[in-house]
Amino acid sequence: MHFTSETSSNGVVERTFLLDDVTGVLWSPESGSAGAPLLLLGHSGGMHKRAPGLVATALHGVIDHGFTVVAIDAPGHGDRERSDTDRQRGEAIQRARAAGEPIAPIVADHSVSIAERAVPEWQSTLDALQALPGIDSSVPVGFGGMMLGVATGMMLTAADTRIGAVGFGAVFVNDALLDAARQVTVPVEYRIPWDDEHLDRGAALALFDAFASGEKSLHARSGRIHPAPDHERADSVRFFARHLSPSSR
Template sequence: MRFTSETSSNGVIERHFILDEITGVLWSPTSGTVGAPLLLSGHSGGMHKKAPGLVAGAFHSVTAYGFTVAAIDAPGHGDRPRNLQDQRWAEAIHQARAAGEPIAPIVIDYNMSLAERAVPEWQATLDALQALPEIGGQAPIGYGGMTLGVATGLTLTAVEARIAALSLGGVFVSDALIEAAGKITVPVEYRIPWDDEEFDRTSGIALFDAFASKEKILHAHSGRYNQVPEYERVSAARFFAHHLGRAADTASD
């Protein structure tokens, strides 16, 4: 892992890094992070590691709870080139949307391809992050994401024992994700965008039901998937603080 830049503002240090072909960013409190939980943040499809909502959530987690937060660009997103097949999927989605046709079948195939490629990249990133002295191998780990980030998070957590809690919301549900959810036993907070015509409520509830976790919470919020209320962002950080702990010197919420 090679850090390429570092900036600091409002108590948060932001460092960009490169790991082989992976491009990512790490946010941490200026007061130090030893022993603090590490959150992995998966961005939505078509977005990148510094999408506004992702950054806002990262800053809140860092400043309110002293967490460290990492995000990486999915294959073909952000600073990473898109291959020919990915370009075809993206064009098919735009064409279907323009024609008023369902995009779910295309997005499901595209997301699962991206998720399968992203899993070993997240594992390599996690190995590198745990090798940093300011994080270490004992830091409890959580994962949060939306849409593509959900598909990636479920696929990753089904095979990665280091992830101890999940906070997710909004995804096109497939049989593969239902199967992955059945392998997940860590605490889960799942959000459904109740008014989004593209996301079927019934499928979202079925996915929630499929989690094998003994502790799981279902939230439904008004609006579309990209209109997540601020209180949900606060809830996600509080959920992770409850299940992962937090830096001892942070203020009480």
């Protein structure tokens, strides 16, 4: 892991890094983060590691709870090159949206394809982070995200026992995600918008039902996927604090 820049503001240190061809950013408390929980954040499709909502969640985690927070660009996103296949799938989504056709099936399949490639990248990133001074590899790790970030988080949690709690937002559901949800046994907080014209409420509830976790909660709010209220980000981080902070273990 090679750090390429470092800045500090309002008690938060922000460092960008490069791991092979994966680009990422790490936020941590300026006062130090020894033993602090590590929170991984996955961005939505078409976004990147510095998406405004993601950064807002990261800052809540660092400032309010002393977390160390990391985000990476998913394959074909942010500072990373897109493959011809990813470009074609993105164009298909835009054509369907412009024609008023359902986009959920296309987006769900595309998200799963990207998530499958992103999981080993997240595992390599987590390996590198846990080798850094001040990051305790014995502390459970959290993963939060929405849309593409949900698909990635579910598949990562199913594959890696280091993930100790997950907080998810809206996602387009397909059979692959239902299968992944059945392998998620850690605490889950699932937040969905109730009035988005593209989101199938029945599919969202089926996904919640599929989670194999002994502790899971469903939060529905009025409105669409975007914009998410800032208080929901703060609430989501409090969920991670309950399950990852030393007092919870």
